[in-house]
Every structure is written in C-alpha cells, then in structure tokens.
Amino acid sequence: MKPEVELYDTTLRDGSQGEGINFSVMDKLRIAEKIDAFGIHYIEGGWPGSNPKDIEFFAEAKRKKFKHARLAAFGSTRRKGVPVENDDQVRLLLDANTPVVTIYGKTWLLHVTEVLRATPDENLAMIADTIRFLKDHNKFVIYDAEHAFDGYKDDPEYGLATWQAAEKAGADFVVLCDTNGGSLSTEIGKITAVASKKLNIKVGIHTHNDTGLGVANALAAIEAGATHVQGTINGYGERTGNCNLTSVIPNIALKMKKRCLPDSSMSKLKELSQFVDEIANIRHDPRQPWVGEAAFAHKGGTHVNAVQKVVRSYEHIDPASIGNTRRVLISDLAGRSNIVMKAHELGFKISNDTPELKEILTRIKQLEHEGYEFEAAEGSLALVIRKILKHQEPPFKIEGYHVSMRRDRAISVCQASVKVQVDGITEHTIAEGDGPVNALDQALRAALVKFYPSLKKVQLTDYKVRILDSAGGTGARTRVLIESTDGKNEWGTVGVHDNIIEASLQALVDSIEYALMRK
Numbered sequence: 001m002k003p004e005v006e007l008y009d010t011t012l013r014d015g016s017q018g019e020g021i022n023f024s025v026m027d028k029l030r031i032a033e034k035i036d037a038f039g040i041h042y043i044e045g046g047w048p049g050s051n052p053k054d055i056e057f058f059a060e061a062k063r064k065k066f067k068h069a070r071l072a073a074f075g076s077t078r079r080k081g082v083p084v085e086n087d088d089q090v091r092l093l094l095d096a097n098t099p100v101v102t103i104y105g106k107t108w109l110l111h112v113t114e115v116l117r118a119t120p121d122e123n124l125a126m127i128a129d130t131i132r133f134l135k136d137h138n139k140f141v142i143y144d145a146e147h148a149f150d151g152y153k154d155d156p157e158y159g160l161a162t163w164q165a166a167e168k169a170g171a172d173f174v175v176l177c178d179t180n181g182g183s184l185s186t187e188i189g190k191i192t193a194v195a196s197k198k199l200n201i202k203v204g205i206h207t208h209n210d211t212g213l214g215v216a217n218a219l220a221a222i223e224a225g226a227t228h229v230q231g232t233i234n235g236y237g238e239r240t241g242n243c244n245l246t247s248v249i250p251n252i253a254l255k256m257k258k259r260c261l262p263d264s265s266m267s268k269l270k271e272l273s274q275f276v277d278e279i280a281n282i283r284h285d286p287r288q289p290w291v292g293e294a295a296f297a298h299k300g301g302t303h304v305n306a307v308q309k310v311v312r313s314y315e316h317i318d319p320a321s322i323g324n325t326r327r328v329l330i331s332d333l334a335g336r337s338n339i340v341m342k343a344h345e346l347g348f349k350i351s352n353d354t355p356e357l358k359e360i361l362t363r364i365k366q367l368e369h370e371g372y373e374f375e376a377a378e379g380s381l382a383l384v385i386r387k388i389l390k391h392q393e394p395p396f397k398i399e400g401y402h403v404s405m406r407r408d409r410a411i412s413v414c415q416a417s418v419k420v421q422v423d424g425i426t427e428h429t430i431a432e433g434d435g436p437v438n439a440l441d442q443a444l445r446a447a448l449v450k451f452y453p454s455l456k457k458v459q460l461t462d463y464k465v466r467i468l469d470s471a472g473g474t475g476a477r478t479r480v481l482i483e484s485t486d487g488k489n490e491w492g493t494v495g496v497h498d499n500i501i502e503a504s505l506q507a508l509v510d511s512i513e514y515a516l517m518r519k
C-alpha cells in the first residue's frame, strides 16, 4: 500500500548532532534495524564526507537487508570552483553505496554571497551539477533546500529558482528545510503551498524545534501539500532538536488520518521511542507527548472518576493505539477511584465499597504527608495495600544491621552486616560494596537467597535520592527511590527517613518483599 506521507528518519545524522548524543557504529546499526522494522521509508545513515565513523557505518550497513526502509547517505552540493567529478565529498557519497543520496544546497542569497562567497548563478550550477552527477550514477536523489523559508522570505524569486534548478537537474524530491527553526506555521504553510504549486516533483519538509513548533510546522507543510516529512526519534537534534517523529507520526496517522505506516506499526511507537532513548543512554521523558509515561496519567480525583465511567472523557485517544497505557497516579488529590484503579492494576480485587478502602486511603495520605511518593513506587504501594487487606506476616524481618566505611590509602571500602529472620531462623551475613547502600544490598541478598533462591534474578537498576526539606540542610528528611528488575518486570520502591541509610534500607526491603510477593 502506497503511503500518502513518506517518513524520512535522520536520527543517525541530524539527531546525532544533539547535545549528549553519541552513537557508536554498533548503536547506529541497531537503531537502523529497529527503525526499518517499524516501517519508516528512508533512513539517513550519516554524512560520509564529515566523519570516518559514518563511512564505517555504510560499509557495515551494506551487508544488512532492510525490509521497509531505503538507506540514504547525506552530503552537500559540490564545492565552489571544483568540477563535481573531482569533489571528494561527492565521491564519498557514491562510495557509501546507498540507493538514496540526499544533498543539501543553498536557497538563501545571504548564505550564497556571504558564507559561500559565490555568485547567485554559481550556486545554481553547484546544485544542478551535483544532482545531475548523482542521477547519472543511478541514485534516487533527495534535494534538501537549506534555509528554504528564510531564503524565500528574503528573495522569493531566487529561492524558487534554486528549487527549480534541482527539479530541472532531475531531483526526485525537493525538501524545504527550516534550518534555523524560527518560522511560524502560517509562513511554512504559505511557502510550502507555493513550492507545491510551482514544482512538478514532490515536496518534503524538514523542520527544527527552536520555537517549539517543529511538529506543528511539519503538519502545516503537509496540509499545504508536502508528502514527505523528515525528523528524528524523540526529537533529537542540534540545539532544541528536530521535528519529533514520535509525535508527528501519530498526528499524521491518527489525527490527519493520512496513511504513513503499516497498520501493525503504530502500536509499537512507544517501544521504538524507549528503545532509541535506551541506546542513547537518555532517560525516557515522562512528559513526552503521546509516548511518555505521563501522557495518559490521571491524577485529579474528578478526572479519575470520569475516566472510570467513560474513558474518552479525559483522553484524546486510546493510549493502546500507540502502545502506551493509562496510569492512575496516587497523590493527595486522589479519591477512592484512584486507589481502586491502581489496586486493580497491581492485581488486587477491590471495589468502591470494600470495607478496608477507607483505611488504605488514610494510610496512603498519612505516608504522603511524611514525604513518601508512590507515583514511581508501585512496589511499596502494593505492600501498603496488601498489609491492610491481608494481615499477613512479612516474608522476613530485619533484626539488626551495621554499616561501616573506612579508607585504605586511595581505596574506600564499605562493609555491611545484616541479621535477618525467616520463619524463626536467624541468618547473619557480612558483605562489602562500593558504597554503604550497595554493601547493605549485598549482605541482605546473601542472607535471603538461601531461603528464596528466586531472588538471585532480582537486581537493583537505579537509585535516586531527594532531600525533602532543603532548609534543614543535612538534618533534612531523605527520600530514596529504588528501581529493581527481575529481568522481565521493573518496579519502584520508596523509603523516607532522617537518615539516608535507613531510608535506603526501607526501599531495599520493600523491593525484595515485592519481588517475593509477585512470584
């Protein structure tokens, strides 16, 4: 089925220019495979003329078979005064051996005369020569018109002449780029409409997010006739980033109702977004539109009550359609409905008239008042609910512990000993670690694994500390959030105390108790 709007991913090129983003060749290959499986039509792998890592990427990528995507190498028009066949940077584009080559060239006279120091005609020749040369080598050529909007606003006649030069030389697409990211959606719409009318080839759009309009501007261009959109997963890119594909895709497919992806792909959007963040070693942004953890989270009591009755009442779309899930947040604002929904999510059978509900609610509010927060600590929350519902003894009890730290020349050593009791048997263990919490974790685990071998799989993955009352300095209360995994599921637990070690131990104990409760 032919798409109405084609998707072009530049995470590996424009996206990798973002601050804090650094992909290895292996990272790039894994991302390319994932994006291909998702169904995106073009993957821009890099700029072979700008760095050796990208040359290596294309050498490796040659061996891969992509199912949906066509690989593109990125470069620029030939240099001023150099015949195209002698331009090394253009040669490297052929060497990349990709079916698609994307080159950028100048629309804006300011850049032609002041930056390139070329004449307007020479710039037109640079565009035409390069495209013709690539077409002669059987490439599918996408022409990125750099500063297309700023250039057109400055001199419409010359701007149009550069795009027409690309068309005449045989480009398959002209992509209008808002390189500085400063245009308004109305301007983007108007200028894209002119290009769509005056050119006989397809028009694409490439936007940046400098004014927070990256996605909106791409949509404005599509409304005005563009049929190809360029962007990056999670909006990575220079400065404030590129058009975020993770937002623009569901807007095109679910709001504008234009075909752009295979039907089965849309529900994998959140997974794709998380995957790319994980490879880039960036924490997934909970407030990211569509795919963030908070995108369908309900906190206010009246919202939750309404969502329980009619899901549509406070949600713009079914979260499952893009692979996200509805979440109900627990907080001071929460009424009974929140607890009931959250308890259901955690596997408890509970309803609005369960007698223990009031006690659970009171207990949660009291703990929140003391500084606990359960939004990311569903493990601890489940234990609070269970304690009240089931009146069960915990699977183990800590009878005592000791933590010490010493410095031996340059090396600091932490040691912890823990005394735990399981079914009347007391176990005493000692362990070392790189920090007091790590040592405590090791000692506790060593003691419990004898009774509960399944704990071998449980691992601590993240540890976050927040000081609750900063005015109190070191005497303030400390909240510790611990994230754990058993290889399949992740969960969070929380501890609060004046003493950071005590707060950490609470969260550790909850993490292990929750792991035992789930199995």
Ligand SMILES: [Zn+2]
Residues within 6 Å of the ligand: 014, 179, 206, 208, 242
């Ligand atoms: Zn760009």
